[in-house]
Structure formats: structure tokens, C-alpha cells
Amino acid sequence: MLYAHVWIVVESGVSMESQALLSAPLSLLQRRMWHLCTAYPGTASPIVVIANRITEPLDVPAFTAAVDALADRHDALRTTFAIDADGPRQVIAPPGGLDTEHADVSAHADPEASARALVAELAGALLDLDGGTLVRSLLIRLGPDDHVWCLAVHHLLADGESAMVLQRDLAALYRGTPLPEPPIGYAAFAAEQCAAGDGGADLRWWAEHLRGVPPLDLPTDLPRPPVKTTRAEQVDLRVDAAAADALDAFARAHRTTPFMALLTALLAVLARRSGQRDFCVGTPVSGRLLEETEEAVGLFSNMIALRADLSGDPDPAELLARVRAEVIAGLARQAVPFGQVVAAVAPPEDRSRTQLFQVIFSLHTQTAGGAPGLRWAPFGQAAPQILHDLVLDAWRGPQGLDLTLRYDTGLFTAGTAAAIVGEVADLVRAMPGAAGRSMFGVRHG
Template sequence: MGVQTPLDEMGSAVPRRPAPAATAPLSLLQRRMWHLCTAYPGTASPIVVIANRITEPLDVPAFTAAVRALADRHDALRTTFTIGADGPRQVIAAPGGLDTEQVDVSGQDDPEASARELVAELAGALLDLDGGTLVRSRLIRLGADDHVWCLAVHHLLADGESAMVLQRDVTALYRGEPLPEPPIGYADFAAWQCANADSDADLRWWAGHLAGVPPLDLPLDLPRPPVKTTRADQVDLRLDAAAAAALDAFARSRRATPFMVLLTALVTVLARRSRQADFCVGTPVAGRLLEETEEAVGLFSNMIALRADLSGEPGLGELLARLRTEVISGLARQGVPFGQVVAAVDPPEDRSRTQLFQVIFSLHTQTAGGAPGLRWQPFGQAAPQILHDLVLDAWRGPDGLDLTLRYDTGLFTADTARGLAAEIAELVRTMPADDGQPVFGAGARHG
């Protein structure tokens, strides 16, 4: 849900380094992700996964050659890290391709189940950040003209937009279509961002705006451990096309977006459960504010913290108006790396929860049919583990709205998670017809 900013508003263009270098600093965005990957123990790494089922005749040698060329094209896929006296640095290998592991499960009793296990194994791997392999490609044969390709990339090296770039590029390479060189590599961006990381008015705004925000203190089913863990499960719900259309129409009538309406429903449920009138919800933004980054692969996505103000007994409509202003203000300042925001706010150290916000919300737009030139569909995978207490994902498609609530199983039971998801969905259904209802209800106590 990022917004694009004209290049001249962001300063000079990102230059390519004079000559390819073997190492590069971490970008400011990578520094924040590095902290998240190393500050909390877990059994999996944050991984961006492409998993697609290809249901047409596939020239396997040509496809694996396309994957090798993909790694030669994007330096992020050839990157590992080394840790020295000054901390981590990126190590960029020379072009040399990326091998694709080939697995044939066509003879198994349930080839599809076997393929899902192989995809889940890649998606749930614990990768070695100190020089280890951070990109893996696997092609699984389920039968004649039936394959699953899985590409797993550590989140330090890629984001959701990168996955779209990689899918487009591998298709073009497989078809033998010419591709222009990417304007920059990720190492170029990292060096540029570090050299231009001056404090500015936007950072000062974030520091003032988020000063003193309390953590969200939801009632828990289990004691919060002293150090945050990554255990997770998920609840899935679907709202039909009529409910999704009503949400869209309601958003338009309030000069808002569906994201803002869904955020209002989420914030309302969190406020009612916690009895709090002040807390933050995090949301990712694309972060590709420079033209040169649009076709690059790397970690450009950023996070912004949206502060919910529920003072003065607002109704749902008033809360929507407040959150609309908050979202617009936050997006206008999305270029500040979140790690800098955290450092400026300097919240009290607490390893039992993530900093500034404990809940994340994202709205995605479903796109049909994979990439041109290959007949493929997304191949489902197990939910990745999470560092935050709750993560709500919404997908708006032509047939309705899908909601997935991922939750920390060390804090919440499945019954509680199902109840939270059901409350959010019910508010989405009823808000268009009853936006005057109070957030907290008559006589509610809150801080």
C-alpha cells in the first residue's frame, strides 16, 4: 500500500558504484531487519517465498537456466553476510548462477502433499546469516506437465515487491525475451542510503508523534515469556463479494480507502479487548520511492507505526476519520527507515515484545494467474512464524475478502484467535450500516 513520490522530492538519483565491489554496508532497512533476526530466538528465519504450480509442458533445462540467469541479473540473490569488528556487511559473489534442486515426487502416494512438505521445509528453514546460503531454488515434479517451483530468499535480501519482479524476470528469461539491465543493484542502493542518512524534519515528526506511546496490553491466555518467541498459527476467514462491495462503497462515501476501514475494525477490536485508548498498529509500505528501485530486488519495504487515538469516546465513524488522517500523515513520511524511528523514539527496552507496536496489518490486492508466459497458480504453504503478537493480512479479490490472522501460540489459544478474527469480520460486515456505534460502548472503562 505504498505511495510513490516524485524523484526530485527524494533527492539525487541512486548512482551505480564505479566498479562492482565484493562487499557493501547494510542498508538502513537491513540493519533493522538484522536486529529483528538476531534479537529474538526462533526456529525459522523470515523468508520471502515464491511457490507456484506450473501446469503446462515445462522445458526443465531451459527453466533452470533461467533461474541461474536470474541470480546473475540481481546481486541480492548472490549476497551473504560476514560479521566483523564493525558489525555485519554484505558480501556479493561474482555472477555464477543459482542451482535449482530437482525433486521428483510423482511416484509418491500423494504427490501434492509431498510437494507441500518440500515447500514448507524451505519456508520454515533457519538460515545461517554468518556466511550461509540465503537463497534456495527447488523444482518439484508432481507428474507430466505438473511442477512446483519454489524460491526461498531470506527477507534481508528481498521483499514482497521483489517476489513480483523475480516472477516477471524468470518468465521473460525462460521465454528468451530480452531484458534491460536493472538500473541499480541492491548494494548500490545500500551504499547510497547510508551516505544520505541525514536526520530531517520527517524523522523529527515521527519522534514527536510516537513519543510515549504505550505497548498494546491485550489479555493473554498464557504468561508472556521474558523473551519474545516466534511460534505461530493462523485463522482464516472469508467475507463474500457482497460484504466486500459494501466495504468498498462505505470507504468511498467517507473519502477513505478499504485499508482505512479494515484498520478501523482491527483497532476497535484491539481497543475493546485491551481497554486502551492509545496504542500503535504497524503496517508495511513498499518503500520504492525512487524510480531506479522499481525493477530491483532487495529489501526496500519499510514499516510505519500508525498511532490510534481513541480519546473522548469516539464512534466508529469518528475513529475512521481519525485513522484516515493518521494513515495519510504516516504515508507522507514513509521514507524514514523504521530503525531510525525506533532509535529516535527510544522506547524502554523490553525483549518480551516488539518495539512500538505488537500488531501488524496489511491489505493485499490479489492478481490473477501468475506471470505471462507460464500457466501457474500460487501453491499454498504453511504460515510463516511471526515476531509480533498478531499479524492480520487481508486479500481483496474479485470474489470477496480473505482474512488471515496469524497469532503467537505462546500467548493466545486457538479459541481466542478465532474469537478475535470473528469480531473483526463482524465489524467489517456491520460498520457500513452502523458507523455511529461507540468504540468502547456505554460505561466502558479505558486508559
Template sequence: MQVVPRRATPAATAPLSLLQRRMWHLCTAYPGTASPIVAIANRITEPLDVPAFTAAVAALADRHDALRTTFAVDADGPRQVIAPPGGLETEVVDVSGEPDPAARAQDMVAELAGALLDLDGGTLVRSRLIRLGPDDHVWCLAVHHLLADGESAMVLQRDIAALYRGVPLPEPPIGYADFAAWQCAGGGDDAELRWWAERLRGVPPLELPTDLPRPPVKSTRGGQLDVRLDAPDAQALERFARQMRATPFMVLVTALLTVLARRSGQTDLCVGTPVSGRLLEETEDAVGLFSNMIALRADLSDEPSLGELLTRVRAVTIDALARQAVPFGQVVAAVNPAEDRSRTPVFQVIVSLHTQTSGGTAADLDWRPFGQATAQILHDLVLDAWRGPDGLSLTLRYDTGLFTADTAAALAGEVVALLRAMPDDAELPVLPVAARHG
């Protein structure tokens, strides 16, 4: 069994992990007006001991070395620089006297979540506590995506609640610097890397019609819109997935691929999906960039029906998940696609399905999520879906340098229409007759 060793003394510097190397490339090859940021924003509606809470935030940074990390760039490239424990300052702001405190807090959260952070030695973690009124606060923690992922956000929320309440926490088995050093020293699985290289060799770029000319260097400004599938339709979709020995995620991918095929006319399509990457026990309670990407390349030739395409997507997904440990940056290097700064390599669309979780009362801390805007998109399109008791909520983020809001709304509407139709008409052709024979 693989084990990540913890260093005998805390690390002052570390190489970038293989996952960070890819993210660094994305952040520097496609410069934008904002940084990819993992943001926690929660509204706390209970009496709050502000000094105790800010002390808990400081202790959170002492606990997780990723929150004390910056980057330095020298002749050998970027490296992680880990500061010694010394806490993290929380900016405390009182907006209770403003005409609309909640709106003002929303703007302040969006400002943190949409900041452009300096990767060369700059501060990459910011904490802000906003007072809306008596027993009403919003806490926002913004962390550069190089230092954290979605699973990290859940670890941080759990830990801050425990630290505030004084609940004892065991020492994390490893710090992210330990993981990065271990991963860079490992040899990897050459057979699995060769499988990916063969699987993705010659993958074509997505030629989706755009409203605006594709610029020579991809922009990163994004818009987003929300649509939903109500509970009866979502339940029918889940029953259909079970009947097809598939998962709702596979059905979602099938619907998205169908829309992309109909709009582009292509039958060789590739989309990406994130995976947690926490395959080792030591990483479960750590904060850092562990999430990986896998590519799902689908063959839509031979005029498949929706049901037939779902069967193909199922097989592709199972094969890809079995090899998810290979860092996607290594996959890209092995595939070696032609240099094209107007697109992200291998795939230009991302899709993911999440299980919706309520705000809850972590360690009896009464808080709920406080919405935020997503300011940056590194790919052309990103489709996120959340399963909850009220149905399936979908958010489509899109590159505003390529698509208008009307086009994005039409595209999202087509996905939802297919998700509604598929359980009752799996024999519907993926490509209409005109597209197949025109």
C-alpha cells in the same frame, strides 16, 4: 530529483541498508525456529523444459545481486558479501511416484519456507523444482527477508518467466548493494524524523490479554487462520469507505483498533503497516529489502463512534504516508523505547491490505500460486487482507506462545463482524458502555 548511482564495478561487499539493519535486529533479538523468508511457490501446468528452466533460475541470480548475497560479521558488525555471477543451483526432485504427490510437494515447499537459515555466511537463497507428474511441476524459491520483500517476489516471477521464454530484459538500473551504499551515505530528512519521534513519543505497549504468560524473550512460532468477507459485504464496505472519504484499508485498521481497544481497554493504540518503500524510479525493477514500516498511532479517547474513529485513522494514515521514506529503524532509535525483549518496539500488531492478483500467465508461463505455511511471526499479531472479485480474504497470524487458536479465531471473528456492521451502523460506539465507565 534523487538518483541512486550504479557502481562502476560490481560490489564485492556493502554495508547493510538502514532497512536491513532493523531486520537484522529483529532476526537476532528474537531468535526463533525459523527465519523470516520470502517464498515464491508456483505450480506450472504445461510442458516444461527442465534444463532450460534451471538455467533461467541461474541467470536470475546473475541478474540480481541480492540472490548472491550472504553476510559476514566482524568487529564493526554485519556487512553484505556479494558473490560474483555464477548462477544458483536448483534442486530437482521427482515425487510423481509417491501416493500423494501434491501433499509431498506441499511438505517440501513448507520445509523451504520454514527453514532456519544461518545469517553468518550461510546460504540464504534456495531454489527447488518438484515434479508431480507429466507437465506438472512446482517451483519454490525461498529468499531470506533480509534480501527481498513482497515487491521483489513479483519482480522475480516476472523475470524468471521472461528468462525461460527467452524474452530480452533490460539491465536493472541498480543492484541492491548500490542502493545500500547510497542510502547509508545519505543524510536523510531530519525534520521528518523529528516528526516521527514526536508523534510516537511515549507510545504504550499493547496490553492485550493473553492465554499464556508472556515470556521474558518473545517467541516467534506462529499459527494462522483464514476468514473471509463475502463479495456483497466487501462491496458495501468499499462503498462506505468512499462515503467517508476513506479507503478500505482505513476501514480495516478502524475495525482492528476497535477489537484491540475492546479487549485491552486501552485508548492509545499503535499498529504498524508495511509500505513498498520503492519511492525512486531505479528501485522499481530491483530485488532487495526496500519495504519499510510506518506506525499508525490512534487516539480512541473521548468515546468516539466507529465513524469518528475512522475519521481519526484517515488523518493519521495520510500524515504517516507523507513521511514514509524515513527508515523505521531510525524512527525506533529516535523514539528510544524502553528495552523489552518480550515485545517488538513501538507496535506489536501489523495490518496490511493487498490487492489480490491471479496466478496468470506471466510471459505465457502457465502457473498458479501453490500454498505454503508461514512458520514464523516476529510480532504478536499480523492481519493480512486480500481484495479480490470474491470478496475480502483475511489471514490472522498469531504468536502461539501467547494465544491459543480459539482466541485467535474469536479475535478474527470480531474483526469480520465489525467490517460487516460498520457500513450500516457507523454510530456504534468503539467501546461499550461498561468498558467506557468501568
């Protein structure tokens, strides 16, 4: 049995039979997220947001009952945190549903704008980690057959894969489609991860591989404050389908993936701007390495630090080969929680920067939005708060490659952010035809 060492205790004075609150340790992944949430003060919390527009007749009582059932199915939606002498711990409430707030903007001059404002407010909330509400459900009525449902969950309790699970399960519960037995609860996963040991040879590899890596010191438009802030905005750019297809073909020809090719372009831009040839970029991994976690809700996603080697004067193929080797080595050891890696590397204390890497890159492969049985579509909302200096997200679709760069407004202006993402796009277009040329010779514009 995988989860044999579950440490879940009933709060004092109440029996298990009475459906009391349960207490569990934070997972190692949650400990790292807790550090990020408390070490770098911000005006909002890192939140996983589902916002979908439902354009069909909606049985509102049945829908809110489905939301209740969703919370009863997944203990992460019933979790808060308590802090005692030993630090934070999870507190899981018994099944009891989840209140859905209701708002009717159908009589407003611009119902869609009003709905977007409400979703943005929910997504940008600063939540109370010490026993406060960390999950909110909001149903907005724009018209007779037009609603927006928004679920905001603190990132300590959910990740991107969790959002996909929640959408599928809600659609099934609303339509009355049978679901399998509930997946393993997150509290059980947390207890097992804490008992799993120290990471062994993989942790030792990370500690040696990342030892001495310098922080990425990009030129900034504003002085770096002594304590990192989380203020952010974003810029968006699309690379057309022809250029994206050419990059995909270039990656296949070199036995790599589009992720590796895009990361190569980003590393070259960061190296040109910083003058550095050695630094790290972070990338998230799903962390769902066990079958028992595939349909669970919780913070399973991990981070790995990919160390760039831009020494010499590599051409695109050479740098891509280095990136390929680094990504393969990192993914082979992705099970080690990033917090353990940071502790093992022990970088110098610097509250003005996040540890080990200051830039994150993600290529998203999931399709956002609805699920079978419910006619809904994503209701776009921007929640650009970030804990790092830059976060580059990429989405590959039939129209091409969409790039979104979120940037710390305490460091960079909109013009600089637009220039950075523009340089990445230029390299995406140039790399397939730049064999034998230096990665630092392809200039922006």
C-alpha cells in the same frame, strides 16, 4: 545521478577485473531486519517464498538456466553476510548462476502432499546469517507436465514486491523475451541510503509523534515469556462479497480507502480487548519511492507505526476520520527507515515485545502467482512464523475479503485468535450501518 555515492569495495587481494566478491554496508532497512532476526530467537528465519505450480510441458534444462540468469541479473540472489569487528556487511558473489535442487515425487502415493511438505520444509528453514546460504531454488516433479517451483529468499534480501519482480523476470527469461538493462543493484541502494543523512524534519516528526506511546497489552492465554518467541499458527476467515462491497462503499462515502476502513475495525477490536485507547499498529509500505528501484530485488519495504486515538466514544465515521488523518500523515513521511524511528523514539528495552507496535496489518493489492508467458498458479503454503504478537493480512477479491490472522502460539490459543479475527469481521459487516453508534457497542456474535 541518483546513486553517485556507492560504497562497494573489492575484497582484499582480488581485482575488480577478476569478478571477485564485493562488499557493501547493510542498508538502514536491513539493519532493522538484522536486529529483529537476532534479538528474538526462533526456529525459522523470516523468508520470502515463491511457490508456483507449472501445469504445462516444461523444458527443465531451459528452466534451470533461466533461474541461473535470474540470479545473475539480481545481485540480491548472490548475497550473503559476513560479520567483522564493525558488525555485519553484505558480501555479493560474482555472477555464476544459482543451483536448483530437484525432487521427483511422481511415484509417491500423494504427490501433491509430498510437494507441499517439501515447500513447507524450505519455507520453515532456519538459515545461517553468518556466511550461510540464504537463497534456495527447488523444482519438484509431480508428473510429466506437472511441476512446482519454489524459491525461498531470506527477508534480508527480498520483500513482497521483489517476489513479483522475480516471477515476471523468470517467465521472460524462460520464454526468451527480451528484458531491459538490469535495474540498480541493491548494494548501490544500500550505500546511498546510508549516506542520505539522518531523516531531517520527517524523523523529528516521528520522534515527537510517537513519544510515550504505550505497548499494546492484550490479554493473553499464556504468560508472556521474558524473551519474545516466533512460534506461530494462523486462522483464516472470509467476509462475503456483499459485506466487503458495503465496506468499500462506506469508505468511499467518507473519502477514505478500504485499508483505512479495515484498520479502523481492527483498532476498535484491539481497544475493546485491551481497554487501551492509545497504542500503535504497524503497517508495511513498499519503500520503492524512486523509479530506479521499481524493478529491483531487495529489502525496500519499510514499516510505519500508526498511532491509534480512540479517546472519547467515537462512532465509526469519527474514528475513520481520525484513522484517515493518521495514515495520510504517516505515508507522507514513509521514507524514514523504521530503525531510525525506533532509535529516535528510544522506547524502553523489553525483549518480551517488539518495539513500538506488537500488531501488524496489511491489505494486499498485488495479484499473486504467474506472469505472462508461463502457465503457473500459486501453490499454497503456510509459513506462519511471526516476530510480532499478531499479524492480520487481508486480500480483496471477487469472492469477498479474505482475512488471515497469524498469532504467537506462545501467547494465544487458536480459539482466541479465531475470536479476534471474528470480531474484526463482525465490525466490517456492522460499520456501514452503525452511524452514530459507539465503536465499542458493536458486540461479537
